[in-house]
Amino acid sequence: MGRSEVPALRDVCLEIPAGEFVVFLGPSGSGKTTLLNLIGGLDTASSGQIRVAGRSLVDLTEAALTTYRREVIGFVFQFFNLVPTLTARENVELVAELSPAPRDSGEVLAAVGLDERQHHFPGALSGGEQQRVAIARALVKRPALILADEPTGSLDFETAVRVLKVLQAACREMGHGVLLVTHNQEIVHMADRVVRMHSGQIAEVLTNDAPADPEALQW
Amino acid sequence: MVSRLHTKLLRDIRAGFWQILAISVVAGLGVAVYQGLMVAYENQKLSYAISYDVLRFADVTVAMKRAPRSVVRQMAQVPGVRRVEGRIVLDLEVEQGPGRRPRVTGRLVTLPDARESEVNRVRLLEGRLHSGGPRRDVLLEASFARKHHYRPGDSLYPVLEGKRVAFQVVGIVSSPEYIYPVQSKQFLMPTPELFGVLFVRQSQVESLLGMSGSINELVFLTHPAAADRVGYTVMNRLRAYGAQDPMTRKEQPSNLLLQSDLDGYRPMAVTMPLLFLGTAALAVSMVLARWAQAQRGQIGFLRASGFRPIAILLHFLELGLVAGAGGGVLGSLLGAQFARWIGAMYDTLLHIPFQARDAHPEIMLTGVLLSVICCGLGAFGPARQAALLPPAEAMRGSAPAQPRLAARIRLPLIIALPLRNLLRRPLRTLGTASGVASSVMLLVLSGALLDSMDHSLGTYLNDIQHYDLIVGFAAPEAESRVYHIGRWPGVSRAEPTLELPVRLGHAGKEEETVVIGMTPGARLRRLPGPEGRAVFPLPGGVLFTNALVHKLTLERGDWLRLEYTQNTREFRARTFLRSGPPVNQPVGNPVYVRMDDLQRRFGRPLGLPPNSVTGALLAVEPAFEAGVRRRLNTMEGVSLVQSKQELVDQINELTAYSKAFMTLFVVFACAMAFAVTYTATDSVLWERTRELATLRTLGFSQGRVALLVSLENMAMAGLGAVGGLWPGAFLADALLNASQTEGFTTRIFVEPQTYVLSAVGPFLLVFIAQWPGLRRIRSLDLAATIRLRDE
Structure with a gap:
């Protein structure tokens, strides 16, 4: 039996203004993570154009994509991907080393509410705390764009809200654009823009003139 | 400030300290063997050179x-x-x-x-x-x-x-x-x-x-x-x-003979360290492959954050280099002791006028570099794989498995699970099994060297020499004198022997040795031929040892020239004899001719009396041996009386240091086998900590988890044992062939118990080696372990 190619994304056309909080919503397999990976330079598209902060990602070499990720993107993942042998602060400092002008790691951790926990190892932190370390790690190098893939997917409601507040603050107060992938319908209320995806295509794009505070969310 | 990637490296080393140490020990053993043998070799060479010069x-x-x-x-x-x-x-x-x-x-x-x-x-x-x-x-x-x-x-x-x-x-x-x-x-x-x-x-x-x-x-x-x-x-x-x-x-x-000894020593000095260091490289590769697998998520994140592939490559490479450097340091400390010990052994064996006792820092440095390079090479493969891992794929967690064969296994879960784990990533399983195989190989190799030496000496002392006393005359005597001794009380048999120094010539090659005359029906010296059957020279024929077959490129039926080495103008003796089957004699390289042939072809030309002999072999009843010796010692014309036991002692003394070497190799091989097995089993446990912790939270008892792990590790040990036996024997044969000296021709012989112990050993070692890892899993904070996405 031969292998058949299944396109993860088709006919996607989207423009996102800088500094917005954008939520990509859709069921599993709808292509939202693939789109996020393309924007983050983790995957490359077989055809089409992707431009982020004035750069075209299509023709970039692997080395150039690495530089792009280093300079432009901050990642937050569902399963945190912390280095378990480094403390919270060291995890942040690890990424800070990549930036020519990073934020102070301690201050960033304080900003995400982990001032007291910065010398703890990931194993000693709760899931929410680990995710906030992951956000601090993304923030420390002052990325133009934070890409968060299901950042609350493995968290309980209260912890998730806390994480979302940190992400919203990163957008509103620090000026980072945030692209958040989720299948949680409630989260769309806090977004500036909502991109609904289905079967590898954009079903609709909605703008939200009055984004909600995460604490007002319910699920 | 220390880079946080280095902090991670240090913490990884701390977390996997015993694995890294085990690798360092393996590499260190290689360095120690290299340094010990090479320093001793160079010092011996230098000692001879200085003594000769001064x-x-x-x-x-x-x-x-x-x-x-x-x-x-x-x-x-x-x-x-x-x-x-x-x-x-x-x-x-x-x-x-x-x-x-x-x-x-x-x-x-x-x-x-x-x-x-x-x-x-x-x-x-x-x-x-x-x-x-x-x-x-x-x-x-x-x-x-x-x-x-x-x-x-x-x-x-x-x-x-x-x-x-x-x-x-x-x-x-x-x-x-x-x-x-x-x-x-x-x-x-x-x-x-x-x-x-x-x-x-x-x-x-x-x-x-x-x-x-x-x-x-x-x-x-x-x-x-x-x-x-x-x-x-x-x-x-x-x-x-x-x-x-x-x-x-x-x-x-x-x-x-000193040169021959040195020449025989060199292959050992090169091969053994290479085997140890090669195994260390394999162990590094095996551990890092599993570490990299366990850290896929971290690698993915690092790459996603903008760390370049070269940074990941160096990060993992450094782990290998650290193990190599550790091995270098351990090895050079141990190697210096080893060299001193070898030097002391030579001191007791030989009286060299001027002894060189240089530390040879260049050899020490080479040893350290070899260790670092070998471990670096071992680390390079997995480090490169980790560096080239696409970040998106790395983030997805486990590598794509090959489940087809594994999925077909329809057995009870307790057996199916370990088997599937082995089959899921056959290459990595093979890699780990190779580590075990290399240690089995070294066990067989070192055991075989020892067995071969014992067997060869046993052949010489028990199968060839059957006399109780050997007698040498100061000058050739009439054969009748031997028969006279044979009538002494307590002497149950007396056989004459005639030995003459000769130069053998064939195909443009020459070799000096001694020709021994054999009387028909001789029982006190028997010659084992091909397949162990006793052989005896035919009239006009000559029997020679296996070593001479190679030295003179002889084949059965060839004509061999025998020439008395002390020919003068007055007395010259030279003859041609046809080669018979080779004699399996591991000590010495004499050639054997019928007594009457030798007496006729050499006795008369050299002016010897008719029926001359140069000595006798005696079988003596134990109660009479001391008396017969006394009588021989006072007998005119007798220059040598030596008992079989004295010959045994003499050979034991001479081979004591070679045996000590071999025994030390066996000890080193055992230490290495343990270190490699520990590394193999512990890295499996390390990689699967989270999975095993999950099983425990699901209600699997500690014993059941231990059984699952044991079965997987035992299967791996079994593969390794099977894979290591034959190469070990093959290498021992090659090494023995390369290490022959003038005096000793050792042929490969492996005792069945060497095979059995080498094959069973890894299972026992697995059992011991996995114990610390299982203890670690028993004492894990299950909640914390499961909370971590990557361990």
């Missing part, structure tokens, strides 16, 4: 029947000669006082009366050198003196012209000619209990032998590469004085 060891020696001393001055004019000394050298019987073996063979070697010798000087170890005056002083060569417990002031009695003459020992010396104190090239091992060298003043020997103003040997120092030319010029000019073929330094018996 004591002016002759470049060429020409023996004559007798010549006037004036030839010394004439020969000094021969082009290429730097220095020349004339001397008298004479083999004779030496009687010893009470409490010592009554009679031994001595070699008198003269030294100038009032000055140091120009060539072949001696080094005083104890007492003093000769003084002037009429007293008969003798300097004894150290190995003989030590064996017979001589001290300055003791006396011994050479028999000169039939007269027993008392000499007083004034000093114990070492000599460059007798570092390996053998009587001639035909004697392949030192026999200090039977043979000793006595250095006496020239004038005293001249007067005792009536050789005033005469010499019978010239020793030369020559200009570089002039030794052959000088030797042949001198021989041709001194033909009238019975000059024999010149003997260059290369052919000098002691030097020849």
Whole structure:
């Protein structure tokens, strides 16, 4: 039996203004993570154009994509991907080393509410705390764009809200654009823009003139 | 500030400390073996070179029947000669006082009366050198003196012209000619209990032998590469004085055997460390592959954050380099001790006039570098794989498995799970099994070397030599004398033996050895042929050892030239005999001819009496042995009496250090097998901590988890054991073939228990090695472990 190619994304056309909080919503397999990976330079598209902060990602070499990720993107993942042998602060400092002008790691951790926990190892932190370390790690190098893939997917409601507040603050107060992938319908209320995806295509794009505070969310 | 990637590295090392240490130990053992053997090798070479240089060891020696001393001055004019000394050298019987073996063979070697010798000087170890005056002083060569417990002031009695003459020992010396104190090239091992060298003043020997103003040997120092030319010029000019073929330094018996020993040593010094270091590289690769697998999520994140592939590559490479550096340091410390130990072994075996004891920092540094390079090479593969892992794929967690075969396994879960784990990533399973296989290989290899040595000596001592006493005559005697001894009370059998030094020639190659005459029906010396069947020379035929087959490129049916080595103008003996089947004789390289053939072809041309023999082999009832010995010792014309037990002791003493080496290799191989097995099992546990913790949270008992892990590890050990047995035996064979020396021809032999222990050992080691890892899992904070996405 031969292998058949299944396109993860088709006919996607989207423009996102800088500094917005954008939520990509859709069921599993709808292509939202693939789109996020393309924007983050983790995957490359077989055809089409992707431009982020004035750069075209299509023709970039692997080395150039690495530089792009280093300079432009901050990642937050569902399963945190912390280095378990480094403390919270060291995890942040690890990424800070990549930036020519990073934020102070301690201050960033304080900003995400982990001032007291910065010398703890990931194993000693709760899931929410680990995710906030992951956000601090993304923030420390002052990325133009934070890409968060299901950042609350493995968290309980209260912890998730806390994480979302940190992400919203990163957008509103620090000026980072945030692209958040989720299948949680409630989260769309806090977004500036909502991109609904289905079967590898954009079903609709909605703008939200009055984004909600995460604490007002319910699920 | 230390980069956080380095902090991670340090913490990873701390977390996997025992694995890294185990790898370092394996590499360290390789470095220790390399450094120990190479330093000892270089020091031995240097010791010989210094001793030869300082004591002016002759470049060429020409023996004559007798010549006037004036030839010394004439020969000094021969082009290429730097220095020349004339001397008298004479083999004779030496009687010893009470409490010592009554009679031994001595070699008198003269030294100038009032000055140091120009060539072949001696080094005083104890007492003093000769003084002037009429007293008969003798300097004894150290190995003989030590064996017979001589001290300055003791006396011994050479028999000169039939007269027993008392000499007083004034000093114990070492000599460059007798570092390996053998009587001639035909004697392949030192026999200090039977043979000793006595250095006496020239004038005293001249007067005792009536050789005033005469010499019978010239020793030369020559200009570089002039030794052959000088030797042949001198021989041709001194033909009238019975000059024999010149003997260059290369052919000098002691030097020849020392070189042979060194040559046999080198393959071991190269191969063994390479095997250890290769295994260390494999262990590094095995551990890092699993670490990289366990850290896929972290690698993915690092790459996603903008760390370049080279940073990931270096990060993992550094782990290998750290293990290698650790191995280098451990190995150089252990290697220095090892080298000292080998040096001390040589000290007890040989009396080298000047001992080099250099530390050889260049060898130490090479050892450390080899360790770092090998571990670095081992780390490179998994490090490169980690570096090239696409970040998106890395983030997805586990690598794509190959589940087809694994999925087909329909067995109880407790068996299916471990089997599926092994089959899911067959390459990695093979990698880990290779680590175990390499340790099994080394176990078999070192065990086989020891077995082969024991077996070879056993063959020589038990299958070939069946006598209780061997008797040597000072000069050839009539065969009837042996039959007379055979009628003594307690002597159940007496067989004559005739031994003559010969030069063998075939296909343009020559080899000096001894030809032994065998009487039909001989039982006290049996010759095992191909497949162990006893063989006996046919009329006109000659039997030779397996070693000579290679040295002379002989085949059964070839004509072999035998020439007496001390041919002179008056007596020359040379004959051609047809080669029979090879004899499996591991010690010595004699050739065997029928007694009547040898007597006819050599006896008459050499002017020997009819039916001459040079000794006898005796079977003696144990109760009578001491009495028979006493009687033989007082018998006129008997120069040697040696019991089988003395031969056994002599061989054991000589091979003690080789056996100690082999035993040490076995110990090293066991240590390495444990370290590798520990690394293999612990890295499996390390990689699967989260999975095993999950099983425990699901309600699997600690025992069930241990059983799952044990079955997987045991299966891996089984694969390794099967994979390591044959290569181990193959390597042992190759190494033995490359390490043959002049005196010993060891053939591969592996005891069944070596195979069994080598194969079973890994299972036992797995059981022990996985215990710390299982303990770690038992004491895990399950909640914390499961909370972590990546461990």
